[in-house]
Structures are given as C-alpha cells and as structure tokens.
Amino acid sequence: MVPKTHAYDALNDFFKAHENIVVEIEILPSALVSDDTLLLQDGINIGITKKVLAQAYLKARTVFFLQDGSSPSEALAFEATRIMLLFDSEHLTAANFRKRRLVSVQNEATGASANSLVAAAQQELQFLNSILTSPLHRQSKSPTLWHHRYWLFSNILLNGTPSSSFNVLNVSAIKAEFDAVFKAGEQHPKNYYAWQYARRLIDILVSALRKPKDQSSQVQIDIQAIINASSMRVKDWCLRHPSDTSGWSFLLFMLRYVDALPTRTDIVSNVLDLTIAFRWQHESLWVFVRTVLSNSAILVDGQDLFVERLYKYENQRDSYTAPASAALRWIETNKTADP
Template identity: 35%
Template sequence: MTRSLDKDILAHLKADDLNRIYEDISTLLTDQPENELLEIEFLGKSHPLQPGVNYLRDGTAVAIPKLRLAQAFFVARQKLKGYQNSGSINDSKIGHATAVLLLMDPEHLTAANTRKRLLISTLEGNGPHESILRREKQFVDSLLTSRLHRHTKSPVLWSHRRWLLHLFVAHDVFVDPQHDIKNIVMVAGTRHPRNYTAWHHARFLLDRHPTFAEPVAIDVKDFCLKNHTDISCWSFLVHAICKIENKENRTKLCSSIVAEVLHISDSLRWTNESVWVFLRSIAVTGLIGDQQFESFLAINEKLVSITPEDSSQWRTLEGARRWCEKYRLSSESNVAE
C-alpha cells in the first residue's frame, strides 16, 4: 500500500496530527445546518493552507485540500475496520468515519452499506424518525450536488439515495419530487453533463409521483434549452411528457414544448443529435398534430441542407418521414391514456 503513495503524502502522514484532521473534516460533514447543503470542492497542491487549518469555509461553500482528505481517509478506514471487528453498529461515531470514506471514494460500497445498517438501527429507537432521515438525505445530497465530478454520477450514492427514499415512504415522510428533480438532479446534471445516473433517479421519482409530471416537464424543458447538447435530460423530458395523466393537458403541453424547441432549433441552427433525437421521439408519440409534424420535417430538411456531411438516414427529409411514419402509430399505444 505505502509503495503507491506519493512521498509527500507519506511525509505528512508521519508529521501531521491525523486524528485532529479527521475530527475536523468528519465534524464538518456530519454537523451541517438544517436544510442546507454543503457545496464541497477539493484543493490541490497549488492552494496550500496554513498548518492547523484543515479546510476553508464561507457559508455553505467548503474547500478541502486533497492532502487533508487523504489523511482523514486513513484514520476513517482504521475506525471502520475497528467497528467491523467489534461487531458494534450502534455507535454514532461510525457515521463520521463512513462520511469521510464516501467523500474520498464515492464508490466505497462498504461505507454506504454500513450507513444503511446504522440508519436502520437508529430508526428502531424512539427518536424523531423524520429528523434522522432528513439528516441522512442532507448528507447524500451534499455529495451529489457538490463540484465533485465522480460523486455527482456515482451509482453507489444514487443507489443509496433511492434506498433512503424507500425508508421515507415506510415512515410516512413526504419528499417533494419536483423539488428534488429541480434542486438535486438538475444540479448534478449541470455539474456532470450527460449524467444518465442522475436522470434515471429522476425517472424513479416521477414514476412514484406521476401527478407531478406536468410541472416537472416544464422545469426540465427550461433545463434542456440551457443544456441542449445533453441527451440525458432530453430523454427524461420525453418520459415526463408521456407521464402526464390528463390527455388534454399532455397534448397541449407537448405541442407547446415542440413548437418552442422547433423555433429555437431553427433560429439558432441547432443540429446536434440530442435535440433531434428528442424531436424524433416526440414526433412518433402521436401527441403532435399533422401540421406540427410537417413543420418538424421542414425544419429538419432546412438544417440538414446546411450540414450536408451528416447523411444519417433519419436526418434526411425522406429518411425522417419514413422513420416517423413507420413508428408513429405503433408508439401511440405506449402513451398513457
């Protein structure tokens, strides 16, 4: 293990007070103000801190040197092993250790599973269940929305959040899906574009609460127009539109969104694949009228003419018409009535 470490890190492991560093960082992660998410960033060697200063903080914005996090990680790993050997899961301090481990390594499955066992054990007591659940959600959401590239797309963290929401349901604690999609999923999607893991979680949220489909679709449409090359959000927008339960509202909103996207695509000459996969998918659902369908084909032909190097079948006028007409009727039955 030590052979793979940087000599500078090894020197600091011997010279610095690792327990003090661990306590500072673990306390920072676990003692957050209620209803506030930390916005965490890592500092490299180019931003050294004074001795004894283990992180910088300005409100909810936090910057932690990578060296300090590595030092805290070694202590946290030792503590986790100690808890595993003792078989004790009721000690709340293990939550501090797993928090540091997941900040260092978002794919640390043992740390995530340990937090699950600890949370279940804590909920078996007589404490305020809603407060306990929301504190765990607050910690996970801080990792998912911070400027941490690996964390925002971590399958382990998103899976842990999904498991956590099942506990919310079991304890009759409501979670607003529109708020979570807008403030967690979309933020993670901004931090890490084409974040299919985050948008898959959005599908999970919406499938559980389809009555929120219409306002969610409006929010996501605005996100898509600001991130028009991100195919993951466009794909979710199709899903959200098709989830709207009222047929009249579904058709009306779909027509409005398509009209806006077609207008902007034509005005700004959007020829990227993401937007046109969305338009093609909507065109075959039967949610738009014949006139709008023809507008789609006409704008498609116009944009193809300025990008002749793109000769994919569906991007040509006849190719698009044949593809859409082939699947349009068969796809209508897949839209919720």
C-alpha cells in the same frame, strides 16, 4: 505531511456543525493551499486538497472498522462513513452501514418518537445533497450514492414509520428531488445515474396514481399535476443544456406520463421553436426531435403540423438545416403510433 487525525477531525467537525444543511465541497489543487492548511472554509463552502482528504479517509477507515458492530460507538462509525463516501463514493460497506442505521432508527420510531426518524432521514438527505450536487466530478455521478438516495426516498421517506408516514409526494418534495438531479447534471454532464434516479422517481409517482383510490381524488389529481409541472421544468433544463443526451432521453421518457395534451404540445413546440431559432446542431437534441415527431401517440393529431414546420425550416437549404433533413428522412421511415 498532514497528520491523519488532524485532517479527519477538521473535516468531521465541519460535517457535524452543518449536518442539517446542504454544504458545498470542492477538491482544490495542492498548489493553491499551503502545506499546513487543512481546509479552506467560506461559510458553508469548504475546499480541501486530495492529499488532506486521503489522510482523513485513512483515519476514517480505521475508526469505522474498529467501531463497526460495537453499538456503544456506532455513532463514531456513522460519522466516519461520511468521510469514507466523500473520498470513495463507491464504498458499499459504508453506504450499507448508513442504511442499517436508518432502518434501526425506523424500527425503534413509534408514536411520539417518530420525530427521531424524521430528523435522521432529513440529515441523510442533506448529506447526499452535499456530495451529489457539489462540484465533485466523480461523486456527482456515483451509482452507489444515487442508489442510496433512491433507497432513502422509497424505503424511509416514503414509508416512514408503521404508525405514520412522511408526505413526500407533494410539490415541494418532488421539486427538491429534481433540483438535486438538475444540479448533479450540471456538475457532471450526461449524468446517466442522476437521470436514472429521476426515472425511478417518476415510477414512484405513477405507481401512486395507479393504486386503488383509497384517498381523495384531489390527492390523485395533485400527483398527476406534479408530473405535468415537472415535465415543464425538465424541458427548461434541457433547453439550457441542449447537448446533454441524458436529459433529452429523460424528457422523452417523461412525456409518456404527461396526461395533458396541451402540456405535451407546448413542450414539443417550445423545443422546436428554439431549435429552429438558434439553428442548433446538437445530435442529442435532434434525436429527441425526430423521435417525438415520429410518434403520434405523444402529439396525437398535432404530429403533422410539427413535421410541416420542420419541412419549412429544411427548405432554407443551408448548412444549418442538414440535421433537419436527416431527421425528416428518419421520421418518414419510423413513423409509429406506439410510445
């Protein structure tokens, strides 16, 4: 059996050496790794067996509970939480310890020392990216880790310090957040917790739009432009994963906040075009189609034109058009002007 200390040291050293970048972690079958091998590393990618990870976790847990509450060794406890959360993504005590440490840094960061908070927040974001977007089936759908990410974004990244704040309501920052959601959605299909995080992200953007305009109108316009552009990216992701009901549900949610009617129309048109062209049968896709085509508040005057296109497709009367027939019956029964 691999000594717990060796397993812990190897994994902890890897995390410390790459704390400022996103790494990829994969759990390997024991049959692929010799008994005396701790990690398989290829650049910023590592593979570790469940047995070695379990040994590292046992050591990390010992380190954490010995050091927790002792300020001189707080750094050791903080390091241990990375391995604890990698092994057990629902370890609330470890996640809350990381929150407390970031709050402590935030409270002490003023003026020139605000850079320390920037560095700590960015390292935390990279750590979360590494776990949430790696091919780790359970971790990528962890409600604890996604809630921790939301807490980090809304309490640290968004608010910054009393004297200054991070500018995270911009194109590149929001794009990075959606990139994490997209990748996590690929690692764990129908990833409800990842898409729920995306909903809360949109809520933050919408709240920023509704605040009193104490900033320039250009800032307000930019936030709405971010929402509109993000909706197109979500649509593209959904079309690459047409069976993912969580993605379609989020796209439907997001359409309510797209202020440009041409953008909403283009999204629906593109989805309907490809659905018909490829004769897709995915139930989650057809739920999206029937819901959006029954809602005149989304398409305004263009609703009837889309329904007519669907009738033309249904008239082909083959086995592939059965979902269209069911969708049309649903639309006739549930037409509404409310979102």
